[in-house]
Amino acid sequence: MRIAVDVNGVERSADIEPRLLLIHFIRDELGLTGSHWGCDTSNCGACVLWLDDTPVKSCTILAAMADGHRVRTVEGLERDGVLDPVQQGFAHCHGLQCGFCTPGMLMTARWLLDHCPDPTPTQVREAISGQVCRCTGYENIVRSVLWAARQERENRA
């Protein structure tokens, strides 16, 4: 079947098998390998990207379901050569080690700050609680998101 998806602002269309998962469409068909795959059971969140304006686990969604919708991935965070504050925050606060969970964490963090610009540490923890990081013990991910939130508030002020 043929689908057309707006990926990071660019219209992408392809002939696909109806069973193709969105994560495999993004990675294998489009070559956007920033989104990762880490489990068989929708538990790890390495595959989190946005479908329209909501973070989803793209291993649990068929590419066909994204037909006519917008997808935003980690590759779409940087704008005009400027890193998103959440990207800056992760680098600044050592919010990543191996980097495998990072794209999914960044997409959730971006969504959180769009909806909750001044989160508490507990709110950050809850926001990422559907995602696993095996490297950071989460502490510095929380700090990274809070750093980005502060940065954005300062930028607005």
Added chain:
Amino acid sequence: MTGPADHNGRDGYGAVARKEDARFIRGLGTFIDDVTMPGMLHGAILRSPLPHAVITAIDTSAAEAHPGVAAVITGAMLAERGLAWMPTLSGDVQPVLATDKVRFQGQEVAFVVARDRYAARDALELITVDYEPLPVVVEAGQALAGSAPVIRDDRPGQADNKIFDWSAGDAEATERVFAAADVVVTGDMLYPRCHPAPLETCGAVADLDRVSGRLTIWATTQAPHPHRTFYSLITGLPEHKIRVISPDIGGGFGNKVPIYPGYVCAIVGSMLTGRPVKWVEDRSENLMATSFARDYHMHGEIAATRDGTILGLRARVLADHGAFNGAAQPTKFPAGFFHIFTGSYDLRAAHCEVTGVYTNKAPGGVAYSCSFRVTEAVYLVERMVDLLAAELGADPAELRMRNLLRPEQFPYTCPTGWEYDSGDYPRALRMALDIAGYPELRREQAERRAHGEYMGIGISFFTEGVGAGPRKHMDILGLGMADGADLRVYPTGAAVLAISCQTQGQGHETTFAQIVAAELGLSPDDVEVVHGDTDRTPFGLGTYGSRSTAVSGAAAAIAARRVRERAKIVAAAMLEAAPEDLEWSDGAWRVRGDPEQCRDIRQIAMAAHSGLELPAGVEGHLDAGSVYNPPNLTFPFGAYICVTDVDPGTGVVTVRRFIAVDDCGVRINPMIVAGQIHRGLADGIGMALMQAISFDSDGNCLAGSFMDYLLPTAVECPSWELGSTVTPSPHHPIGAKGIGESATVGSPAAVVNSVIDALAPFGVRHADMPLTPAAVWRAIQGRPLRPDLATS
């Protein structure tokens, strides 16, 4: 010494931001599944559904007829090429694809190569295998029973399921100490089978160039160089025709040390099809078939005087190694470094015995974020000390303080022969108790208990032996555990360091640049670190057992010092001075007594590559290399305190606080050090409270997904409270000891001690990990669960 406020601190070589982050925050890392090549095919493995069975027939015809399939490979086909079996890290053998029997659930039976990953999976469904089931051995305790089937009947002369008997320490001296002791406390405890579960699973892309005969294999390996040697030995390809590339690795934690059948299948697939072949396992394959850790069934005994002086320690261990002995450890040490089990205490005598057995479970026994079996050892001694405290009615903090090794005892030779390099243990414990506010916590606990609330305070103190190791004593499959470093300094002074160890997230591109920069007076930005490509790096055994800083870091520092010495001669020629009149200070060679007369590395590098006349016999250029053969292990240590709240109605454990004081010697990048500690603390919570690979009595693995093999998330982890002390290693060139695994080693015992402390009013003396709500609730009921087995 720095206090807790500095835990992302500014000491050491500087908390500089990581170089590697630039690509990862943009989603531009290159992990194994991101590697693609023109014409690449995809492989998938058919695995055994049964834990023990004879294969009577395999029919692959329907799979071969699938239009997307390029090749179907079976054990019989591999046997024709002499490739059906491969060596394990412990010198045992393991099938690449089963020929005669399957011996664990999930064992590799056939390999399909197809045009894409979906077609490969479809074709697996078309293969039919006839199995004749055999009786299974699931429990290590049953492996040596006379009625147990002999699992490894492929091994000539193997008449039972025993792999080894091994012991350390002085049995007679220990017996004498025990006989004279006022108090002897015993305890049986299981360190359950668990799995490192890096977020990225294992995989490989193999590309055999038929014209040149060169094999390039991208693989998720923590040890690219030994892998190259083993691929050569397995396939018969000459080693210089093999290039192993370890791309960005999405976590390893020991899981990515061994060679797995899938890697070899990808190579054979490329040989047969003439095309690059990718194999990436799914999560259930990772959990069910790649290397597990622990699975130590331990009996401990501790002897003490009535007033709380610990005299001796004994342990008997049954080690479940699964169906093939794939344990990762130096050859002479079949139980790893378990005999460091005397821990951090001043004992008179100790003795341990370990028996390794085969069972019908996945092979392995990797060092999951620890130096070989040190986690099991620390867990045993720290639980035993708490059991002793309970028996004596002593405070566990005071009991530890009383028995810790004292600073003046270092270097200290423990009763089983390890020579601890340096330490100030009481200082670390005092700092942890201070951060925790220990007396206040005990008061709060007493108050809560009076109200029927169950709060626990658990302490552990650990000593690790890391950085294997002296070549004289330590090798893996005959390869001595030394590591090389090559340092090139270009004419402009920019430097490239090539190392043999392999980051999986530890930040080597940053910390190794810091080491070299500090030695040469450069900025870390001036030093590029090359790793993960055997064509571009010197030989070395790779990253596990906290070896990177301890071994490769030393190699890098020595290479940089050699560069500096070469630079001295050039500087002397530039300054028209005698080399002996120069001294290195403030990032430059300076004339003694006239420090303004100086040359820094940039100036010297350009001169070294120029026409400057050098003394006879001096070749010019500055490049240097080194191979570091460590004289001893390094011995990081730390004091951990965990505060938990336990709901006796549901058995739910909440970790309220976790205090960790670590001493890893000199810290290169304190920010990265803190991150490493955070990781290990989360690991400890995972192992203590949720992570276990368990089986049913038929040998079915019950932890084949992240729905069953639970990992800690952000809501189960508290905000970590760190403190640090710095006791440099006297024998390491920069005084560093290694930090990658300390917290994984030290933290599980603190969590368990805390939960058992919370449950003390119920008379609970011990419960095995993982302390799931069910396990805690059952412990309160006095009917403890077997966490490793689901039996009715």
